Amino acid sequence: MRSFLFCIAGGLFLLSSCKKPEYQKVMHDPELYRVTVKKLNDIVLENNFPPVTASRNYVYANIAAYQVIAAGDPAHFRSLSGQIKHLPPTPKPSKDTTVDYQFASLLAFCFVGNAVTFPEGSMDQYVDGLKQKAKDAGMPDDLFEGSVNYANKVAKSIMKWSKGDNYLKTRSASKYTVKQQDGRWIPTPPMYAQALEAHWGEIRPMVLDSASQLIPPDPPAFDVKNKNGRFYLQALEVKNIVDSLTTEQKHQADFWDDNAFKLNVVGHASFATxxxxxxxxxxxxxxxxxxxxxxxxxxTVSVYTETAIALFDGFINCWYLKYRSNYVRPETIITKYINADWRPYIQTPPFPEYSSGHAVISSAAAEVLTSKFGDNFAYTDSSEMEFGIAPLSFKSFREAAKSAAMSRVLGGIHFKNACIVGNKQGAEIGQLVVKKLQFKK
Structure with a gap:
């Protein structure tokens, strides 16, 4: 009997000794990482970061977080150093330092996110909240300090590396020259904004050998005299589609609009959404x-990071092509040659048409997520509900990418060819990311 009771007591002791400390339950919750990424996303939105520069914010912050995880769990995760050929080895924690790698991962994400966004210190209050959360959950002081210090070391290393990607150089590069040349992009109403990030194709990619590695065929040549030619017919197609949009098509166009800064004009007043x-x-x-x-x-960290890399390289490749072609937007052609009063359903963004950026990056991200979860992963996307737009459901990530691509035609801002080509272009980029980078062992 005493032996039986001893066994029960021993078993209870083992169970209690295996119980996770409270700080691990709190700080190792993957929902906390999702909330942290969303926080950076909100800051990007609030401060009007264009799509291409936003992708830079996401990629460096996620890579910093992932490199911490890879250092803490080398048996299951591979460092990206060397896999991304220009990424140097990430610092290791000193031997006499204890680190909670999940907590350090969150902090590294925030430290880098803080450095690549503006105004300076945008994430400071959130970081203070993370630190307080760890302390309130009982994280030991030595573990807390070791984690903060290691996160700082990794973040500084990633920021030093980021400075070699030509971003600062492109800040002072020459601006796009607007020319009244047939078939060439010009600013569109109501903003008539300067061309956005005309030198983004000069940014150093992560996986692509260069921005020009994957280049699709040229779009149809300008020709408005031949009313049965490819160029004129593609413009007429966009006009006819926009003029007869169904409720469902308008929902699709609104859902994927994702305009970081839309100028609304009402009479003599204007405001941005x-x-x-x-x-x-x-x-x-x-x-x-x-x-x-x-x-x-x-x-969770690894999936975010791989997706962010695909988005980043997708934008670089697409922007190289945009400013290589300098292709005119449907709005310009339709209003000049078909109907002067016509307007697209959504606002035309300020950069050349070919190919579709949303088609490219959506397809690139879809390939990464498909490689992880399969081609029949059905889900409902409620991302746009905070903007008053109802959710949409998809049978797969690839179906979502095609929906995003075609939404640009429904919105009247792209020719269909640019979306079909962009979808294929992005898929090739996403597949290259999956092939070249190994996250899990």
Whole structure:
């Protein structure tokens, strides 16, 4: 009997000794990482970051977080150093330092997110909240300090590396020259804004050998004299589609609009409305999927990071092509040659048409997520509800990417060819990311 009671007591002791400390329950919750990514997404939205620069914010912050995870769990996760050929080895914690790698991962994300956004210190209050959360949950002081210090070391290393990507150089690069040349992009109403990030194709990619690695065929040549030619017919197609939109098609166009800064003009007054950028939308989708799959903290970080890399390289490749072609927007052609009073359903963004950026990056992200969860992963995307737009459901990520691409035709801002080509272009980029980068061992 005493032996039996001893066994019970021993078993209870083992169970209690295996119980996670409270700080691990709190700080290792993958939902906390999703909330942290969303916080950066909100800051990006509030401060009018264009889609391409937003993708830079996401990629460096996520890579910093992932490199911490890879350092803490080398048996299951591979460092990206060397896999991304220009990424140097990430610092390791000193031997006499204890680190909570999940907590350090969150902080590294925020430290880098703070450095690549503005105004300076945008995430300071959120970081203070994370630190207080760890202390309130009982994280030991030595573990707390070691985690903060290690997160700082990794963040500084990633920021030093980021400075070699030509971003600062492009800040002082020459502006796009507007020319009244047939078939060439010119600013469109109501903003008539200067061309956005004309030198983004000069940014150093992560996986692509260069921005020009994957280049599709040229779009149809300008020709408005031949009313049966490809160029004129593609413009007429956009006009006819927009003129007969169904309620469902308008919903699709609104859902994927993702205009980071829309200028609304009412009489003599004007005001701006903001939404997530296309990349921010796919960061939200990544959060939806990782939550649905109940992934652990470390795997959640890895999926966000791989998706962010695909988005980043997708924008670089697409922007190189845009300013290589300098292709005219449908709005310009339709209002000049078909109907002067015509307007697109959504606002035309300020950069050349070919190819569709949303098509490229959506397809790139979809390939990454498909590689992780399969081609029949059905989900409902409620990302746009905070902007008053109802959710949409999709049978797969690839179906969502095609929906995003075609929404640009429904919105009247792209020719269909640019969306079909962009979808294929993005898929090739996403597949290259999956092929070249190994996250899990």
């Amino acid at each position: 903001k939404k997530f950028s296309p990349g921010g939308h796919w960061m939200n989708i990544t959060g939806t999927v990782t939550r649905a799959k109940k992934l652990d903290f470390n795997t």
